[in-house]
Amino acid sequence: MRYYPFFPGCSLGATAVAYGDSVKAVAGPLEMELIELEDWNCCGSTPYGSTDEPEAVCIAARNLALAEKTGLDLVTPCSACYTTLQNANHNIQTYPDLKDRVNDALGAAGLEYGGKVRVRHLAEVIFTDIGLEAIESKVVNKLTGLKVAPYYGCQLVRPHRGFDDPEHPQTLDRLITSLGAEAVPFPLKSRCCGGSLIIPEPNLALGLIHQILDSATANGAECIITPCPLCQTNLDAYQGMVNARFKTRYEIPILFFTQLIGLAFGIDPKALGLDKGAVSAKRVLDPYLAVAK
Amino acid sequence: MGTKAYFMIKTAREAGGEGYEEALKALEAMPEVESIESVSGDYDHVARIHAPKSVVSVANKILENEWIKHLEVFKVETDEPNPFLEEVCAIPAGESIRSCAQCGMCSASCPNIDKMDYSPRKIIALIRAGRRHEALSSNTMWVCASCYLCTVRCPNDVKITEMMHALECLAVDRDLASSRTATPTMYQLFVDSIKKNGRVHELGFMIRFYLKTNPFAAIKMAPVALQLLRHGRMPLRARKIKGTDQIKAILDRAQVLGGAR
Numbered sequence: 001m002r003y004y005p006f007f008p009g010c011s012l013g014a015t016a017v018a019y020g021d022s023v024k025a026v027a028g029p030l031e032m033e034l035i036e037l038e039d040w041n042c043c044g045s046t047p048y049g050s051t052d053e054p055e056a057v058c059i060a061a062r063n064l065a066l067a068e069k070t071g072l073d074l075v076t077p078c079s080a081c082y083t084t085l086q087n088a089n090h091n092i093q094t095y096p097d098l099k100d101r102v103n104d105a106l107g108a109a110g111l112e113y114g115g116k117v118r119v120r121h122l123a124e125v126i127f128t129d130i131g132l133e134a135i136e137s138k139v140v141n142k143l144t145g146l147k148v149a150p151y152y153g154c155q156l157v158r159p160h161r162g163f164d165d166p167e168h169p170q171t172l173d174r175l176i177t178s179l180g181a182e183a184v185p186f187p188l189k190s191r192c193c194g195g196s197l198i199i200p201e202p203n204l205a206l207g208l209i210h211q212i213l214d215s216a217t218a219n220g221a222e223c224i225i226t227p228c229p230l231c232q233t234n235l236d237a238y239q240g241m242v243n244a245r246f247k248t249r250y251e252i253p254i255l256f257f258t259q260l261i262g263l264a265f266g267i268d269p270k271a272l273g274l275d276k277g278a279v280s281a282k283r284v285l286d287p288y289l290a291v292a293k
Numbered sequence: 294m295g296t297k298a299y300f301m302i303k304t305a306r307e308a309g310g311e312g313y314e315e316a317l318k319a320l321e322a323m324p325e326v327e328s329i330e331s332v333s334g335d336y337d338h339v340a341r342i343h344a345p346k347s348v349v350s351v352a353n354k355i356l357e358n359e360w361i362k363h364l365e366v367f368k369v370e371t372d373e374p375n376p377f378l379e380e381v382c383a384i385p386a387g388e389s390i391r392s393c394a395q396c397g398m399c400s401a402s403c404p405n406i407d408k409m410d411y412s413p414r415k416i417i418a419l420i421r422a423g424r425r426h427e428a429l430s431s432n433t434m435w436v437c438a439s440c441y442l443c444t445v446r447c448p449n450d451v452k453i454t455e456m457m458h459a460l461e462c463l464a465v466d467r468d469l470a471s472s473r474t475a476t477p478t479m480y481q482l483f484v485d486s487i488k489k490n491g492r493v494h495e496l497g498f499m500i501r502f503y504l505k506t507n508p509f510a511a512i513k514m515a516p517v518a519l520q521l522l523r524h525g526r527m528p529l530r531a532r533k534i535k536g537t538d539q540i541k542a543i544l545d546r547a548q549v550l551g552g553a554r
């Protein structure tokens with residue numbers, strides 16, 4: 001069993017409950033124990049860093065200080081949390097004067113951050129620490145024939161490089177194959193869905209979402225998987241608006257990558273939150289559920 | 294006062310030959326040349342120029358020589374004080390914009406460029422020209438989706454996305470945030486939600502957002518929200534962390550300490 005302090009991020013208690021459910025459901029079979037960071041706060045995300053940078057880094061650092069006490073790597077399933085916490089961490093580690101200032105502020109709450117935490121994305125942990133072989137060995141319900149588009153989004157692979165290519169990533173593709181399904185070619189796999197701009201700039205974001213859905217379906221995808229709560233909400237909950245605006249008829253379920261893993265592990269679809277999509281996954285996944293039972 | 298620039302110079306004859314020596318001597322004799330360094334590769338010399346009038350006239354003076362084969366001007370900056378540039382450079386990673394070569398790769402990569410007043414490349418040029426008001430009142434940074442494509446593609450490692458965030462902070466600070474985009478309002482409400490609860494309460498801040506910006510848009514968005522609600526993806530109540538007083542103490546102290554890195 002591997003132990004990880006876990007930073008779920010705000011979406012996992014709201015728009016991305018299905019992500020939280022499915023992460024919980026597959027953690028056991030993957031022999032990981034994710035221990036929620038006690039009383040974590042919102043990472044601040046892009047909005048805070050774009051409003052008041054000095055405050056934002058301190059807000060993010062409170063979480064890093066809490067995590068440092070555990071002495072282990074901090075794992076988050078959210079790509080936006082990952083980038084925000086990682087940016088703050090990187091800047092604190094790079095600029096000693098910034099680190100002093102952050103610690104001065106954290107001191108007001110009796111906290112301190114030494115700069116030692118490693119922030120990691122859950123997808124990276126699953127691919128590197130657990131590995132595809134171990135995943136494959138747990139597959140009881142091969143998803144043979146299911147055509148899946150791997151949507152990485154931006155912030156899992158950019159700007160912090162390391163575990164996959166920033167523009168042509170491959171890990172999710174390989175995951176899909178190891179579950180018995182087929183990864184379709186997907187040129188826009190790491191393009192932007194607009195993120196939180198869907199709220200203040202819907203025209204801009206709907207255009208981006210449209211392009212991504214088009215790229216996936218044009219290549220025959222029956223569903224899309226993603227490791228990002230923002231991407232999932234944009235592609236799923238706003239699919240209807242895209243259809244209305246662009247006179248399209250997309251009806252493609254958007255799953256979290258952990259849901260697909262769970263499905264291949266034969267886990268009960270309800271426990272994976274597969275009923276929570278705005279676009280129903282029923283039609284596409286039913287043939288595979290039957291096998292699961 | 295004047296302008297500083299770097300010239301990349303290729304001499305007419307092979308490096309190490311006569312042309313090379315001649316060029317070195319002639320450049321050293323020029324009052325505008327501050328320093329000169331010999332390099333290998335596509336060019337033979339890099340000269341740092343201080344042009345009291347114009348960079349072009351210095352370049353033309355050099356181009357009159359027989360020994361010159363090729364000259365490229367690279368990195369022009371004025372040595373007049375530019376407090377705006379200094380402000381941007383003071384944010385973490387901000388100093389990277391000094392190495393921008395204005396190649397345009399960032400602009401060519403940006404998915405949202407057609408919505409921007411100025412492209413990412415142009416914004417950098419504006420900062421380096423000290424044009425604070427134009428840069429900070431533009432909508433450019435507010436339609437940046439933080440996709441980091443520009444950043445990973447920049448050949449000079451300029452942290453463009455971080456710069457966009459810094460411009461947003463500076464615009465908010467100076468009360469110049471563009472009113473043609475609702476992003477600043479949304480960001481502010483998002484921050485307020487964190488300050489109050491320690492976490493973001495999506496439904497709460499979205500309702501406040503639509504009431505503040507465009508209640509009619511809320512009607513268009515209602516089906517999305519209802520669907521999320523129906524699937525248990527939009528909790529009605531905010532979740533408050535235990536350490537909200539910690540958050541407040543940290544932020545109060547952070548405010549006293551202020552910005553510059």
Ligand code: SF4
Nearest residue numbers: 393394396397399447
């Ligand atoms: S890609 Fe980099 S060097 Fe080129 S214009 Fe943009 S910031 Fe400057």
Ligand code: SF4
Nearest residue numbers: 403437438440441443
């Ligand atoms: S990070 Fe912003 S500026 Fe850079 S390419 Fe993406 S949207 Fe454009």
